[in-house]
Amino acid sequence: MESTLVSQGYDLLLYGMGTVFAFLTLLVGITTLMSVVVNKLFVDVPEATPSAVLNASNGTAGAGSTVEPRILKVIQAAITQHRSKK
Amino acid sequence: MESTLVSQGYDLLLYGMGTVFAFLTLLVGITTLMSVVVNKLFVDVPEATPSAVLNASNGTAGAGSTVEPRILKVIQAAITQHRSKK
Amino acid sequence: MESTLVSQGYDLLLYGMGTVFAFLTLLVGITTLMSVVVNKLFVDVPEATPSAVLNASNGTAGAGSTVEPRILKVIQAAITQHRSKK
Amino acid sequence: MENLISLWASSGLAQMQSGQLIMMLVGLGLLFLAISKGFEPLLLVPIGFGTILANIPGAGFDAAPVYDALGHLESPGGLLYYIYHAGIETGLFPLVIFMGVGAMTDFGPLLANPKTLLLGAAAQVGIFTTILGAVALSHFGILDFSIREAASIGIIGGADGPTAIFVTSKLAPDLLGAIAVAAYSYMALVPIIQPPIMRALTTPAERQIRMEQLRPVTKAERIVFPLSLLVLVALLLPDAAPLLGMFCFGNLMRESGVVNRLSDTAQNALINIVTIFLGLGVGSKMSAEKFLNPETMGILALGAVAFCIGTASGVLMAKLMNSVSKHKVNPLIGAAGVSAVPMAARVANKVGLEANSQNFLLMHAMGPNVAGVIGSAVAAGVMINLVSGM
Amino acid sequence: MENLISLWASSGLAQMQSGQLIMMLVGLGLLFLAISKGFEPLLLVPIGFGTILANIPGAGFDAAPVYDALGHLESPGGLLYYIYHAGIETGLFPLVIFMGVGAMTDFGPLLANPKTLLLGAAAQVGIFTTILGAVALSHFGILDFSIREAASIGIIGGADGPTAIFVTSKLAPDLLGAIAVAAYSYMALVPIIQPPIMRALTTPAERQIRMEQLRPVTKAERIVFPLSLLVLVALLLPDAAPLLGMFCFGNLMRESGVVNRLSDTAQNALINIVTIFLGLGVGSKMSAEKFLNPETMGILALGAVAFCIGTASGVLMAKLMNSVSKHKVNPLIGAAGVSAVPMAARVANKVGLEANSQNFLLMHAMGPNVAGVIGSAVAAGVMINLVSGM
């Protein structure tokens, strides 16, 4: 059945790659359409993309990003208090 | 058996509500008694209730409350050090 | 079979304690050898042992040790900024 | 060509049944409510998403594993199958969540004013009158509910998600999807459902009643309380012991102060992990045949009734207490007895501030609020016991 | 004396077979690569350690539990046995990891420039040509792979660990060790494998192409995108729904902003726990009879080919797109289409900076990079569907 095996391989290449391209091409269209529709429906403040992406590319960002604002607030308070004591 | 179903419903109402009231009324008594006994046995510094409750009503409080004392201590140290350098 | 039970106990004491001593004595040798070999192969900056151990003896150190350097850095920055504003 | 046919035949479009499509829209609707309207998102996001996943034709999220004659796995089950059977059918997930809720609960206000426990008892009237309603609908042939189903519907009125899921998974697992959705949706709707009822049943003067400041509560009381509650449950109502036992365990970890590591994990990593899986698992019960039927409409209607009656009976109980006691309570805090922690307590505070902008009821409402959790867990225990014997 | 013999007979030295010894060295080698060379340590440390544990003669890490005739446990199974059967054979661990990866993924750059999805599609050519290679090796009698095995080998080219493990555990569990090791090793080698191919296929002028700054993406787009992708998968490709469904679920938790507790846990405690166990469980498949054979050499060679072809086809696709569109893309970002997030995107950035020190491609490369994750999950779905029917 080796010939069958080879033909199975070709089938996988053909239908597999075909599906991948068809699906992602469709997704390009859907995504573009979705963005247009959504941005018409909701007027929304855009987020700053770069910092968000840097976050994503850094595995341990999750914990850090939840702690830092709190720390900054505490420090702000500490400094204000410190200054007022002088 | 529809009549049985209705009577089952009444039974649930009667015995269910009865048990709930009996149990919680008993708990009022037990709790009051417990507070008196416990506060006689242990003389203990009361905690400030309001802040504790605010904590409880805030889902993410858990993490925060473990971090803050440490942060405050570090800041205290940083400020002391900073002041001593002047 | 009580005599068997007692002899089983003696066997455990003999072979058990023997194995424990043999294994850990061997480990003393292996560890000493390993340290010599490893420290010849890799020239490496030694870590400060005491603080690391204090950490280990404190159950909650895990979280602490990941947070503190970040906090210290933030505080350093806050103090520098504060100083420069004067 | 065969492969193309196979691919098409296995596509969602070719296999989709109308029921599945509608259920996927229901799932999207739940996500909309959760994300855009803020309806209890911690549960409704996973439930909504789980609903969509469970209804994807051919994806097998809900498939059982297949074993061959020798017991070897031939094809593994789907994610939602494993979650449901390991965590929900066994009751483990609601119990672990109850432990975490216990570790987040502060009994201080309740300990400072224990008689507010009665408000938490009164609000459970909603549960039992709703059962009567479900039974009546069945009696008149309008809908068809067994007593087990009626009891599960009633527990929606407990306004406590894990309790509702625990009871329903034991008494009427087929209704799990509808009942969980109703319970969490109405909990989110508390700020809309409760205020009109509260205003209708109280006079402006009653709404302005100022309550005396709560006494401080000692650490020792806080530690002994969950143990007292546990012992009382053990002696009188063992059927409520799984829920209340884990609740007290969580609270003891919190208050004892000696196992903060464990308490933090119970309140954070552990409850979050279980919440994700509980929500997905509930979603797996949101199939068209179990959700798209007149009974679901009935469940939603009866659930709303349960919340209204619970609110009303809490308020009325507070007025009754005022008529016999000289320490007046503001009847608005009676509405917090339905639980829906901490939403109902905030609603009581808000309606109180409308009547008098200096009258802060939040702390006072936390007492009946957590009492309502105990009350509905007791009701759950009684119902499981009685219904199993019917 | 008998006891001494029993102790000696049960010692590792007396029972050790040469295969086990070699596999323990393989495990140490993986640990060396992970710790000293930084090869994907999050997975290779547990896999390497699991390899050593699984090959300790007589330690029983891999032993099945034994039950007596009445179903009582006579002797419990080993740790790795339970991990493998509960988490890997069922597919649960890769799915939970995919949820966590979804919660860590930022689709912003992809949404700003959706046509980079095509680069993520093109790079999957590596998967399918590698299948052809494996089939050819089998056809010419050099090695012996079934079509299920060939498909599992191909998925190495997806450059996505959990996807490779998910597919292999379904189609060819005996190859799990070799394929997981190959997948993670080559992902770590991306900075070495890709640049020469990228330079060979592009001119200096192409490498200096500046791309226009990405438009800002709104929160609403970010929320609707995972739902759109989910619906499309549900309608067209249910076989890819387990992987992509969990991926979209994690991403929706992240972007919705209303369940940050759950999203944080999915990105941290939960994914870390599962990663530890997934790695150990993969290690349990690293036995001498399954790993020390010519097929493993073939798998490693074919995996390298898959990465190279994937890289090349991503770059060539970008050049093709430039030839028909007026919005030029820098062809270097095509190489990021293999996924290996975020390593491949960083490589594109680095090679870009070599050509022009002011040309920052990182953000632009993140689009095809995450598109590659979607692409290989789609490929996985198609293959599982087609191969199961063959």
Added chain:
Amino acid sequence: MENLISLWASSGLAQMQSGQLIMMLVGLGLLFLAISKGFEPLLLVPIGFGTILANIPGAGFDAAPVYDALGHLESPGGLLYYIYHAGIETGLFPLVIFMGVGAMTDFGPLLANPKTLLLGAAAQVGIFTTILGAVALSHFGILDFSIREAASIGIIGGADGPTAIFVTSKLAPDLLGAIAVAAYSYMALVPIIQPPIMRALTTPAERQIRMEQLRPVTKAERIVFPLSLLVLVALLLPDAAPLLGMFCFGNLMRESGVVNRLSDTAQNALINIVTIFLGLGVGSKMSAEKFLNPETMGILALGAVAFCIGTASGVLMAKLMNSVSKHKVNPLIGAAGVSAVPMAARVANKVGLEANSQNFLLMHAMGPNVAGVIGSAVAAGVMINLVSGM
């Protein structure tokens, strides 16, 4: 009326047996020790609470699930049933805890002074002489212990909770409750048990011996040590490989520095989750018939003996080492060889400071302290091997 009878009949009061009542008091006593006296609260709070839960009559925490003839679940099991069978009977929970303990352990002081390993070996004498004691009690007909039970009792002297639970769950699961309670209680009593023995066996001059400062240890040594230990275990003592393997894995994650995410999770969320469930599961074995009998008294007495002998033999070994070596060790640190990390090391430091207020032994005592963990894991492996063949 029937319902009233049913409610009463199902109440705890009606069903309570005296044994259950006493066990609930035992549970409350454990909670008192844990919370008020600080006895190893991380384990004794869950064990104490689990004891109460398991003994609530009619609550079914310990009930097995019931399946119908077709294998469908008729009634789910109780929480403690699932915890015990999934996590303790299989040995999984102690192993995961050992991984976490490994990730928290610093081998630095041991690496700086490897001969302190011998102190960790000597202190295990307590384990084996206690076995002899248990066997003797059985021989003279005072109590009735099998060799499997005697071995489990001995392991209390290892002063290491997870090791004791692992061994006992394999050799004598019925004694699990008593042995776990004894092990953790005596670990908490180390500051009371050890000092008199330490003072009795040493002269003031010996207690004042100053040890040379520990040399700094390199990162490479720290990384290679757990691997060396693992290889040695694999070659010589595979029966100790489950415990020591996971211990080394945790330590390697810690020291490698490349998987801090995983190491943090192993030390925090994961070990906390497993500790909660391990404690509850041990509590499920605290039933009256298994705990309220003369054997438990014997176990408690023998456990105390084991701690005393272990302490003494650690101190005497240190004195023996001083008689043959010119690098003197302070014999107080020998007592830390029982493990009970880090309590025993602190006790050594405290007794040392009493003799000379400038003599800080903490760092020096950490070496034998962690050596004691290795020592008792080795002893556990030997015993499981030998006893299984007896």
